[in-house]
Amino acid sequence: MVQTSGQPSLTFPARSSMQDIRFIREHPDTVRKAIADKFVTLDLDEVLAADRAVLELRQQVETLQAERNANAKLVPKASAEDRPALIGKGKELGVQLAELEPQLREQEEALRALLLRVPNVPHESAPVGPSDDDNAELRREGQLPSFDFEPLDHVDLLALQGWSDPERVARVSGSRSYLLRGEAARLELAILTFALDFLAERGMEPLSTTALVRPETLTATGHFPGGEDQVYRLEGEELMLAGTSEVPINSLYAGEILGESDLPLAFAGFSAAFRSEAGSAGRDVRGLIRVHEFRKVEQYVICRPEDGMAWFERILANAEGILQALELPYRVVQNSTGDMGLGKHLMMDIETWVPSEEKYRETHSCSYLTDWQARRTGLRFKGADGKPQFAHTLNNTGIASPRILVPFLENHQQADGTVRIPAALQPYLGGKAVIGQPRR
């Protein structure tokens, strides 16, 4: 399956122009501020100029097309002697169009490329700043563990119990790979299954998805342009490996016009997730924090605009509920404008306590994209007025493994090297309250 010629075909049409060009025209200062606050490198005047150029050229082309169409309609009615003149005129118009149309296409493509880089406007509550140093802690939940023994970090704990095999797996799969043995393998599956059940009980439809996606789905979510080097691509295939099931789920209804009664669509998507981690060499190389392939239960919501904020709170509460059930201490932080990414309107991370590092580490990320992503994807519904409008989309982690195992193992370790299993999880581990062999 090799792409031989032409452009890759879109399985769904790119309905609209990313960030709404009309909104940009009418609120250039708002967009300028968003660009500045998000520290995006983009000249809005360049966008506006490209927009004007396209409009102007398009008007020329459309005028010529109108002439051509009118002329062509006269041909069948014309007398034999008038006919050659009309056909001649048609040919002449055709020549002019043949020159202008490719120019128009080119300029439209240039504009489109620029619009793909226009950010969503951040929520007014978002702290303004360039990086995650500017994130604001909103609250802390749960009790930090206090050990009356010398706690191990998760790497040593896994080694102690024979639950990992880092040297061998590196031989097989290279760095940033992982392998879990025995009870740890069952623990991973138990946590994922628990999270899926937890979300299903709260109205999220379970979805098992493939991570294999077409490139345009990654443009639709907003990962492209910009995140290309984070994504694995398959040699000789027009397919890539998504870093989250947000990608396939977002495109599931691409290009469709849904009925208002079809919304909300709320999913708990389960899939493998792949990230090249280009540019993070040397960071978190030890243990399970940062690996190339992991498993994830992802919350994804497509809803009416007026329900967006309520859904944000709901999927944030879902994630917190999972951590509470797993009896893990965490904090919620609101991401700064510079840390939240191009398409996001509002973003909060949940960071879970990692005892060995004595700090909170990101385990969940909750995002509200308003219509920014839906515009790229062509996700519309017919509202009460009968007019199609763009839906709003949100996503949040449900649980991501093996990263979640880091705080889980470390917080729940006991003096004898065994690991305590919270009550909510025990049914998923055959009723066990403790896993691992007591040391010595």
Add this chain to the structure above:
RNA sequence: GGGGGGUUGGCCGAGUGGUUGAAGGCAGCAGUCUUGAAAACUGCAGUAGGGCAACCUACCGGGGGUUCGAAUCCCUCACCCUCCGCCA
């Protein structure tokens, strides 16, 4: 891997190169009728862009070509169905 068939508006489904943006049906909306509902009847009704009013332009899987003119002809790619082979 090889051979057939297909891809038309929210859905189903017609479509001879020349008012076909696209028949017809269903669903939808409004109205008539009715105590109310159903049925029946009448009307409205694709999406996007530009003026934003009349109107104009584009779009019948994607891209390209032929033509004065293409949903209709040609090439190409993708996807779906199906038969054969191969593998499980």
